[in-house]
Amino acid sequence: MKTETTIHGLAASLHPARSARKLIGFVPTMGNLHEGHLNLVREAKNLCDIVVVSIFVNPTQFGPNEDFDNYPRTLEQDSHLLADVGCDIIFAPTVEQLYPKPQVKTKVLVSGVTDMLCGHSRPGHFDGVALIVTKLLNIVQPSYAFFGQKDFQQVVVVKQLVHDLNMPLEIIAVPTTRSADGLALSSRNGYLTAEQRQIAPTIYQSLLAAETQLHDGIALADVLETLKHTLCHAGFEIDYVSAYTPDLEHLTQFDQDVVLFVAAKLGETRLIDNLKVKFIAT
Amino acid sequence: MKTETTIHGLAASLHPARSARKLIGFVPTMGNLHEGHLNLVREAKNLCDIVVVSIFVNPTQFGPNEDFDNYPRTLEQDSHLLADVGCDIIFAPTVEQLYPKPQVKTKVLVSGVTDMLCGHSRPGHFDGVALIVTKLLNIVQPSYAFFGQKDFQQVVVVKQLVHDLNMPLEIIAVPTTRSADGLALSSRNGYLTAEQRQIAPTIYQSLLAAETQLHDGIALADVLETLKHTLCHAGFEIDYVSAYTPDLEHLTQFDQDVVLFVAAKLGETRLIDNLKVKFIAT
Incomplete structure (x- = not known):
């Protein structure tokens, strides 16, 4: 090399x-x-x-x-x-x-x-x-x-x-590489305190929960609200919690594939993650 | 081909x-x-x-x-x-x-x-x-x-x-290719009437005259004024007559190589030309 x-x-x-x-x-x-x-x-x-x-x-x-x-x-x-x-x-x-x-x-x-x-x-x-x-x-x-x-x-x-x-x-x-607990690997994870590191996987866990809720038929806007609430409650300061198409077009309903996006801070450290949720026509 | x-x-x-x-x-x-x-x-x-x-x-x-x-x-x-x-x-x-x-x-x-x-x-x-x-x-x-x-x-x-x-x-x-009378070749020359085509070489001729004046020690600002005047008098509507360094930096005196630039209209046809004038230290 x-x-x-x-x-x-x-x-x-x-x-x-x-x-x-x-x-x-x-x-x-x-x-x-x-x-x-x-x-x-x-x-x-x-x-x-x-x-x-x-x-x-x-x-x-x-x-x-x-x-x-x-x-x-x-x-x-x-x-x-x-x-x-x-x-x-x-x-x-x-x-x-x-x-x-x-x-x-x-x-x-x-x-x-x-x-x-x-x-x-x-x-x-x-x-x-x-x-x-x-x-x-x-x-x-x-x-x-x-x-x-x-x-x-x-x-x-x-x-x-x-x-x-x-x-x-x-x-x-x-595809994103994750720790066993789901946290997306990032150089900025090194800034986290031990306590913050415990909280950080909440992002991915709540994205997975949001996926389940979407597949259960809960409205996209409500799913995003729940996601925000979960993250706030866990101690994050939210930058954005949003949904777009995979081409980053706006969308308001889960009637096609959707990507859920999160950016949120723990203390001074800004973490981002996302999850693509497949639309399955019923 | x-x-x-x-x-x-x-x-x-x-x-x-x-x-x-x-x-x-x-x-x-x-x-x-x-x-x-x-x-x-x-x-x-x-x-x-x-x-x-x-x-x-x-x-x-x-x-x-x-x-x-x-x-x-x-x-x-x-x-x-x-x-x-x-x-x-x-x-x-x-x-x-x-x-x-x-x-x-x-x-x-x-x-x-x-x-x-x-x-x-x-x-x-x-x-x-x-x-x-x-x-x-x-x-x-x-x-x-x-x-x-x-x-x-x-x-x-x-x-x-x-x-x-x-x-x-x-x-x-x-380097620019020119007609025998000095006019820089351009697809837009085809727009010129026969009469305008007779006038068009004035651009290059006046650029050459400006070069001589600069080498004769006439101040750059005065040379540019003369150039403008010549073109106006010949029937051009001037867009710009300017001088810059070859890197397009501003300059006010002929104390280094200079490029003289002309853009001017004959009727609806906009023509451009330029001439690089070498600075010769005396």
Whole structure:
């Protein structure tokens, strides 16, 4: 496994694979890796000849009051984990490599699918995501890029921009990896106190309960109300509890597949999760 | 020479060249080709193994009161011209191929270098250019793409976005092709009446006169005033007469290389031209 810190170095490392027309798989991450990330890499290894994992805490997707400065940087530990799952190349550039002076003047903006949910709660977040993903995809030029479904809206945004800009690759969405108690794995789980960590699985448990209620015929609006109430009662400060179609279109009734979305804070830590509920015509 | 009208067809046509890792050159055009375009193709043939020319009148770069509907479409004539200069593949997609329904939701916006000149006169023009160029570059995936320096600002915008988005190719700017009387070749010259066509070369002639004045030590502001006056007097309605550095930075004195820019209308026809004037330290 090689580690490259410059665009030029990565290009040189990938040159033999590209010349041999090998399938390149790409997993973009912000590091501080957990089993969720490693499952993305395993999926990439299954489908591709060469797997590149980027580790880059992207400043442009953090808001001014968010955790960019404190976001955990654990490159040495990440390297060991990636070596164990067969990653071929780590791309760990500096901020200056990707945002050189004097200034990046180009923005990639995806409208529609960025208006709601985290796009609404974190203004500018998906502009930063769209820019860095476009840059990284152009640098790595993979055939497949792998994203976790925990960040459901991010997957929709990235698929939209890849489609709209005719980027020559396919985005693969990989199911969320969870702890035994259901908590979606996230680097931000590391911020939780022991007590908060006990409460955190309530998100997924209440999403499962909501699924059952929908299948039992309870109205969508009522199900969302119950979900909110359960989370408030457990000690969460709710950012949003919402339902959209898998394409992030609005919907008011459970008359097609629906995705339930939760973003909620425990203390200072913001957690997100989602669950796709299949519509079964009766 | 092949003509492809779909993204899929173009990919199939390019597959053998791509597999053989041949150098692909790309010349994006809006058709109605003249010697200026053909010189871009010749330049591409010099540098590359395979040359793709796109012919697409891009709706998103025209303003609501501009000439999108009337822009000349002359595919058959263009095909003959391209065959003669050795073009390998024409890509002539429909609007639906590049802007499929329901909607392209992604924008590529380049700031700074789009604020002035045509960016100011034609709001949204460079947003449309940036989007279509990004799409076409991703579809063709060339090693080199060729643009005419007549559209100087367009070249700066395209180079900026290719740099900022880390697109894996090089932009080649090709000098403006001119008639014997100096008029920069442009599809829009075809709109001119015989009388207007006699007046049109005044743009380039007055740019050359301005160059001489600058080298004679006349102040930049005075040179620009004279240029405006000459054009008004010849019957032009001036859109802008301005000077910037080659990177489109502001400047007030001729103390470095300067590019003089003109956009002016004869009747309904808007013509643009520019001249780079070398600074020679004395």
